[in-house]
Amino acid sequence: MTKKGKTGEKRxxxxxxxxxxxRKEAKYYQSIAxxxxxxxxxxxxxxxxxxxxRNQAEEALRESEEKYRNLVERANDGIAIVQDNLLKYLNPRLAEIGGYTADEVIDTPFTDYVYPDELPKVVDYYNRRMAGDETVSTYETALRHRDGSKIDVEFNTGIITYQEKPAALAIIRDMTERKRLEAxxxxxxKMEALGTLAGGIAHNFNNLLMGIMGNASLMVSETDSAHPNYEKLKNIEKLVDSGSKLTQQLLGYAREGRYEIIPLNLNQLMxxxxxxxxATKKEIRVHxxxxxNLFPIDADQGQIEQVLLNLYVNAADAMPGGGDLFLKTINVTDKDMKGRPYKPKPGNYVLLxxxxxxxxxxxxxxERVFDPFFSTKGLGKGTGLGLA
Structure with missing residues (x-):
């Protein structure tokens, strides 16, 4: 073999x-890769x-936040967060209770919405709670409505962390309806107790009057009309009759009277x-x-007449120098009587x-105008029973 051939084989x-x-290195790097x-x-x-x-956790957190947000936003009680003496959050119910919108009160001092008489107590409890002192967590107080009126409420308070800082959480329950029902x-x-007392007095008083009336009637029947004492005896009978009517009023108040409830035309009675x-008070101008087409009313005519006359007399007493008395009637329904201390049955009514x-x-x-026997006229000038 030539030298040239050997060289080729070597190559x-x-x-x-x-x-x-x-190839070996390629496999090595391939294995590494x-x-x-x-x-x-x-x-x-x-x-x-x-x-x-993380996405699942965030979704669960979002759902949880949404759930609690709905609970807070739809709660029947007011909920507020107070931090550094400022309102940082309030739910729609609390805004409704106070007559404000949330935007109006956010970042304003919470003390602006506490009723003035209650302010010292509320501020003291708030400061002590934020300082870590032990204090009551649930107590009754009052807020100031937008129109200045007083709103009885119950506070249930505690401490939370809000935006990485301590804050007060208050759950506020409107106590207006409960207070009204308690009153x-x-x-x-009170009326029941007074009614029982009035009924007992009326029965005893009526028995006395009947004794006087019986003796007076006997004396009248045995006395000649020309006798000087005859008219005096007749006056005794009239006074006893007036006293009997008073006992009927007392018994009526005690719910033991016998009244005749019939349809009446209030306009005609007025x-x-x-x-x-x-005719008796010329100095009073009556309008x-x-x-x-006034609705008829179901009532006892004598009672309605008594109420009307007592209203007129009270008006005259308030105008010793004369004045004007205005009387008005209109038809209304139960829907026109919202926001009252009483709850009327559905139907038609007459407003006097x-x-x-x-x-x-x-x-x-x-506040006491309808209390039986209450009067501002002084001793001997009225019992106040007429409006009871």
């Missing part, structure tokens, strides 16, 4: 060797699972009673605005308005 052998080494790829794929899968878990219950109990009143230009009544008198 071929070297190429084969280099090719084998290259495959291993790295597997690890990378594992890392990607792990990251994907973490992302999925009605107390009034009913015309008759006001004409009588006007009547009576609705046409009596207004005068007198001195009026202060708040204390207004």
């Amino acid at each position: 071929y052998a070297d190429s084969e060797r280099l090719l084998k080494e290259a 495959e291993e790295a790829g597997k690890k990378r794929l594992q890392e990607i899968n792990q990251l994907s699972r973490l992302i999925s878990a 009605q219950l107390q009034q009913a109990q 015309k008759e009673t006001s004409d009588t009143f006007r 009547r605005e009576l609705a046409e 308005t009596v207004r005068d230009t007198g001195t009026g009544m202060d708040k204390r008198t207004t």
Whole structure:
């Protein structure tokens, strides 16, 4: 073999060797790449699972926040968050209770909405709670409505973390309706006790009157009409009769009277009673605005006449120098009587308005105007029973 042939074979052998080494190295790097790829794929899968878990946690958190937000937003009680003495949150119910919108009160001092008489107590409890002192968490107080009126409420308070800072959480329950029902219950109990007392007095008083009436009648029947004492005896009979009517009023108040409930024309009764009143009180000008086609009312005529005359007399007492008395009637329904301390049954009603230009009544008198026997006229000038 020539030298040139040997050289070619050597080159071929070297190429084969280099090719084998290259293939070996390629497999080596391929194995490394495959291993790295597997690890990378594992890392990607792990990251994907973490992302999925985080998304699920965020969705659960979002659903939880939505659920509690709905609970807070739809709660029947007011809810507020107070931080650094400022209102940071209030739900729609609390805004409704106070007569404000949320935008109006956010970041304003919470003390602006506490009723002035209750402010020292509420501020003291708030400061002590925020300072970590032990204090009551549930107590009754009052808020100030937008129109300035008082709203009886119950506070249930605690401390929470709001935006990484301590804050006071208050759940506020409107106590207006409960207070109204409690007042009605107390009034009913008082009326029941007074009714029992009035009934007992009326029965005993009526027995005395019957004894006087019997003896007076016997004396009248045995006395000649020309005798000087005859008219005095007749006056005794009239006074006893007046006393008997008073006992009937007391028994009626005690629910033991016998009243005749019949359909009445209130306009006609007002015309008759006001004409009588006007004839005796020339200094009082009576103005009547009576609705046409007024609904009839079911009542005892004597009681209604008594109520009307007592209203007229009370008006006259408030206008000793004369004045104007305005009488008005209109038809209404139960839907027109919302926001009242009583709850009327569904149906048609008649609204009677009596207004005068007198001195009026202060708040204390207004609160007691329908209390039996209550009067501001002084001893011997009235019992107040007429409006009971």
